[in-house]
Amino acid sequence: MTPELMEAGAKAREAAEVRKQGNPGQSGGRAASYGRVVEEGVVDVVHGPILYLDEITVSFDGFKALNDLSLYIDAGELRCIIGPNGAGKTTMMDVITGKTRPDSGKAFFGSTIDLLRLRENQIASIGIGRKFQKPTVFEQLSVFENLELALKADRGVKASMFFRLNGEQLDRIGAMLQLIHLKDSAQRTAGLLSHGQKQWLEIGMLLMQDPKLLLLDEPVAGMTDEETERTAELFLSLEGNHSLVVVEHDMKFIHELTRDNPAKKVTVLHEGSVLAEGSLADVQANEKVVEVYLGR
Ligand SMILES: Nc1ncnc2c1ncn2[C@@H]1O[C@H](COP(=O)(O)OP(=O)(O)OP(=O)(O)O)[C@@H](O)[C@H]1O
Numbered sequence: 001m002t003p004e005l006m007e008a009g010a011k012a013r014e015a016a017e018v019r020k021q022g023n024p025g026q027s028g029g030r031a032a033s034y035g036r037v038v039e040e041g042v043v044d045v046v047h048g049p050i051l052y053l054d055e056i057t058v059s060f061d062g063f064k065a066l067n068d069l070s071l072y073i074d075a076g077e078l079r080c081i082i083g084p085n086g087a088g089k090t091t092m093m094d095v096i097t098g099k100t101r102p103d104s105g106k107a108f109f110g111s112t113i114d115l116l117r118l119r120e121n122q123i124a125s126i127g128i129g130r131k132f133q134k135p136t137v138f139e140q141l142s143v144f145e146n147l148e149l150a151l152k153a154d155r156g157v158k159a160s161m162f163f164r165l166n167g168e169q170l171d172r173i174g175a176m177l178q179l180i181h182l183k184d185s186a187q188r189t190a191g192l193l194s195h196g197q198k199q200w201l202e203i204g205m206l207l208m209q210d211p212k213l214l215l216l217d218e219p220v221a222g223m224t225d226e227e228t229e230r231t232a233e234l235f236l237s238l239e240g241n242h243s244l245v246v247v248e249h250d251m252k253f254i255h256e257l258t259r260d261n262p263a264k265k266v267t268v269l270h271e272g273s274v275l276a277e278g279s280l281a282d283v284q285a286n287e288k289v290v291e292v293y294l295g296r
Pocket residue numbers: 060064065083084085086087088089090091092
């Protein structure tokens with residue numbers, strides 16, 4: 001069998017597996033999904049949040065990195081998650097993206113897609129994008145080529161080689177360059193960009209794949225104040241069209257992300273579960289939060 005055919009076969013199997021999730025009696029015991037057919041790439045958010053984590057527990061040698069963690073993110077929401085070192089933020093992202101399997105609990109994408117039954121690559125292909133703390137771009141390629149590659153990412157190797165951008169795709173790359181503030185650097189080698197610009201490029205690459213949910217792990221670590229402000233602007237412009245979960249230590253950045261709407265929810269994690277949730281002002285005034293985190 002040719003590699004192209006094997007790839008096509010694997011894709012078809014994945015699509016079938018995702019579709020199968022509408023069957024009754026699947027994990028999570030959610031009768032609400034009974035008999036519904038899940039189309040590939042379609043996330044059902046009509047009846048609730050885009051991300052639903054319920055009583056997730058993850059243990060490492062008996063130590064609970066996540067301890068009955070329940071968290072719900074609405075479609076189009078920008079949620080900031082803070083918490084001291086070791087609170088479980090990375091482990092939570094690992095569970096959502098299929099890197100770590102929990103001991104117990106439920107994790108749904110929309111109301112029908114059971115994330116705990118999918119592999120990492122399947123989870124990425126149904127629209128959950130993850131940005132790690134360190135930027136990972138193709139350093140030898142230009143900014144434009146990095147975005148072009150991201151656009152082709154779901155094609156097979158051979159199809160990518162012969163793939164030519166059409167007008168609409170060129171326009172999309174142009175719009176993305178504008179959005180991530182790299183229009184003037186389109187032909188620049190990515191390796192020569194500043195740290196902040198590399199972060200934006202990687203975010204742009206994720207966005208080229210049009211994720212429904214973006215998980216961003218400390219996106220402004222190492223950025224200048226100006227870059228941090230621009231990143232806040234960028235995320236605020238994505239809110240509504242995408243759902244974003246931003247894990248961050250930088251409180252100034254959290255302030256910037258919540259400034260337009262002081263009631264915006266912020267979640268504080270501690271020892272593997274939610275310690276407090278509410279507006280930034282509320283959580284900052286919460287005594288338990290002050291004790292374990294902000295008061296340090
Ligand atoms: N693979 C592992 N094996 C053993 N312990 C682990 C493993 N992964 C995480 N832990 C522990 O689980 C706890 C939660 O870790 P996690 O990295 O999720 O926290 P975090 O909130 O992301 O912390 P930080 O802000 O420092 O990145 C920590 O005490 C960590 O030492």
